Amino acid sequence: VLKQLRQITVIGLGLLGSSITLAVLHRLKGVKSVGYSHRAITRRKARRLGIAQKVVDDIHKSVEQADVVILATPIRTFEDIFRQIARSLPDGCIVTDVGSTKREPHRWAGRLLPRNVYYVGSHPIAGSEQRGLEFARDDLFDEANCILTKTNGTRPDAIQTLSKFWSALGCKVKVMSPGQHDRILANVSHLPHVTVAALINANVDEELKYAGQGFLDTSRIASGPENIWTDVLLTNSVNINKGIDKMVVELRKLQKAMDSGDEKCLYRLLEKARNRRAALIKNKGKKKGNES
Amino acid sequence: VLKQLRQITVIGLGLLGSSITLAVLHRLKGVKSVGYSHRAITRRKARRLGIAQKVVDDIHKSVEQADVVILATPIRTFEDIFRQIARSLPDGCIVTDVGSTKREPHRWAGRLLPRNVYYVGSHPIAGSEQRGLEFARDDLFDEANCILTKTNGTRPDAIQTLSKFWSALGCKVKVMSPGQHDRILANVSHLPHVTVAALINANVDEELKYAGQGFLDTSRIASGPENIWTDVLLTNSVNINKGIDKMVVELRKLQKAMDSGDEKCLYRLLEKARNRRAALIKNKGKKKGNES
Numbered sequence: 233v234l235k236q237l238r239q240i241t242v243i244g245l246g247l248l249g250s251s252i253t254l255a256v257l258h259r260l261k262g263v264k265s266v267g268y269s270h271r272a273i274t275r276r277k278a279r280r281l282g283i284a285q286k287v288v289d290d291i292h293k294s295v296e297q298a299d300v301v302i303l304a305t306p307i308r309t310f311e312d313i314f315r316q317i318a319r320s321l322p323d324g325c326i327v328t329d330v331g332s333t334k335r336e337p338h339r340w341a342g343r344l345l346p347r348n349v350y351y352v353g354s355h356p357i358a359g360s361e362q363r364g365l366e367f368a369r370d371d372l373f374d375e376a377n378c379i380l381t382k383t384n385g386t387r388p389d390a391i392q393t394l395s396k397f398w399s400a401l402g403c404k405v406k407v408m409s410p411g412q413h414d415r416i417l418a419n420v421s422h423l424p425h426v427t428v429a430a431l432i433n434a435n436v437d438e439e440l441k442y443a444g445q446g447f448l449d450t451s452r453i454a455s456g457p458e459n460i461w462t463d464v465l466l467t468n469s470v471n472i473n474k475g476i477d478k479m480v481v482e483l484r485k486l487q488k489a490m491d492s493g494d495e496k497c498l499y500r501l502l503e504k505a506r507n508r509r510a511a512l513i514k515n516k517g518k519k520k521g522n523e524s
Numbered sequence: 525v526l527k528q529l530r531q532i533t534v535i536g537l538g539l540l541g542s543s544i545t546l547a548v549l550h551r552l553k554g555v556k557s558v559g560y561s562h563r564a565i566t567r568r569k570a571r572r573l574g575i576a577q578k579v580v581d582d583i584h585k586s587v588e589q590a591d592v593v594i595l596a597t598p599i600r601t602f603e604d605i606f607r608q609i610a611r612s613l614p615d616g617c618i619v620t621d622v623g624s625t626k627r628e629p630h631r632w633a634g635r636l637l638p639r640n641v642y643y644v645g646s647h648p649i650a651g652s653e654q655r656g657l658e659f660a661r662d663d664l665f666d667e668a669n670c671i672l673t674k675t676n677g678t679r680p681d682a683i684q685t686l687s688k689f690w691s692a693l694g695c696k697v698k699v700m701s702p703g704q705h706d707r708i709l710a711n712v713s714h715l716p717h718v719t720v721a722a723l724i725n726a727n728v729d730e731e732l733k734y735a736g737q738g739f740l741d742t743s744r745i746a747s748g749p750e751n752i753w754t755d756v757l758l759t760n761s762v763n764i765n766k767g768i769d770k771m772v773v774e775l776r777k778l779q780k781a782m783d784s785g786d787e788k789c790l791y792r793l794l795e796k797a798r799n800r801r802a803a804l805i806k807n808k809g810k811k812k813g814n815e816s
Contacts, residue, residue: 421736424723425738427742432801433800434711434771442649443808444651444712447713447804451742453741458795462790475726479722482723482725486721498758499750501721504724504725505720505743508729509724509743
């Protein structure tokens with residue numbers, strides 16, 4: 233049976249992890265926020281900045297009393313961390329993560345976590361190109377979409393508890409399968425990232441001096457940490473590669489219209505993009521902040 | 525012989541044109557700023573908002589007393605406007621424009637403008653995705669690069685006068701050939717535009733609901749006016765199409781690395797993009813505002 237929420241443990245104190253402990257500290261009175269980092273310097277900074285109620289240097293002890301454990305490390309560390317904490321997790325504990333892909337984490341959890349704990353995937357679509365707990369914000373999750381992922385074996389009450397938790401941090405929660413999550417995010421988040429990286433790499437430094445603010449805004453996401461993103465790309469490569477194929481089709485359409493001087497076709501393609509962005513802005517209307 | 529600057533006439537009162545007349549009004553005391561628009565509603569708005577010293581409804585009269593005439597309309601209207609104003613331009617007048625491509629305007633000017641007036645291309649790399657004189661700003665050009673383009677036939681004193689003019693509006697002026705300009709801008713400005721249009725068009729509306737702030741920032745430039753951009757693409761298609769080919773090569777590199785699970789290669793490609801953007805930001809350091 234799931235317990236009342238008394239302690240949240242966050243493993244990994246980067247921008248997302250530390251923003252979670254900080255938000256719990258400020259917004260969920262009565263819930264103990266515990267943070268773990270494997271790096272001594274990060275733990276020292278976390279203590280000095282007071283971003284969690286308690287900062288622990290033993291990963292086993294950090295989870296022993298937890299009702300919810302949240303992994304906020306690069307995706308491909310999850311497998312190893314599941315293995316490490318499996319025996320220390322208390323009965324009925326909920327385990328989740330904030331990774332940007334979800335099929336692989338579900339697979340690892342199914343294989344490595346004991347049957348008396350409950351895994352649900354979480355993806356709060358928040359963050360920025362910045363990294364590190366120096367940028368922690370207790371309002372990082374305000375108005376952000378948070379996708380929870382479940383399979384047939386996922387416990388409904390674990391979904392319910394996490395749904396309440398993320399809502400309390402300001403998120404709008406949606407639930408879907410890991411497969412659907414990974415297909416959608418490949419298109420709206422991972423494909424933009426590789427596209428912008430390709431755009432920068434297709435340019436030469438000498439010419440980039442003439443780039444305006446448009447280029448800076450367009451390329452902002454490419455400043456995201458390469459280790460985090462390498463893990464995202466490697467755990468969702470099939471979907472992202474389909475996205476790249478679609479990108480190339482669209483680029484070739486524009487190229488063909490330019491080649492043949494097809495003014496109407498060019499106009500329509502640009503108009504379509506502008507209209508869809510206008511609809512997107514209208515839909516996002518009241519959103520603030522820094523999500524990526 | 526070039527006269528002392530007493531009157532500037534801007535043809536076309538969109539965001540760029542009206543920001544020029546406004547900046548002249550506020551920053552170049554003693555220089556008369558005259559604006560022309562072929563649309564009655566735009567002229568009324570321009571008069572009401574006081575964005576020029578004088579707003580004129582006859583294009584011939586608007587240029588008769590001008591020392592400098594600046595075209596700020598979509599690029600493919602230049603040919604027709606050159607034809608219209610050719611006989612009304614005073615002796616020694618400098619004609620320029622603010623279009624984002626430069627080879628075609630030079631060609632049209634060479635063919636259509638009389639020998640007693642002097643054409644120079646101007647490209648202040650400023651603006652935003654917004655359109656219309658409601659968004660006019662007298663500081664739009666602060667710290668913006670402004671590229672002047674010249675051929676063998678261009679008069680050095682016309683370059684000098686325009687260089688002083690744009691500097692007075694806040695620009696950092698560079699001079700190059702129209703060919704070099706069009707090659708560089710294809711890569712740093714036009715390619716990003718078509719890339720982002722392709723990225724939006726490769727997505728579906730239903731999924732875009734899950735896009736975060738990163739997608740909104742990346743796609744901002746796609747909200748630029750499609751008529752302006754159709755003209756840019758049609759007058760620089762060879763360079764932009766080469767850029768698209770380079771984009772596809774870079775996308776395929778990422779795709780291949782994902783396909784083969786080549787972690788090191790992916791990491792290096794993402795790291796390269798992040799480092800180059802960091803260098804770009806450092807280089808732009810003190811820039812403000814809204815250029816695109």
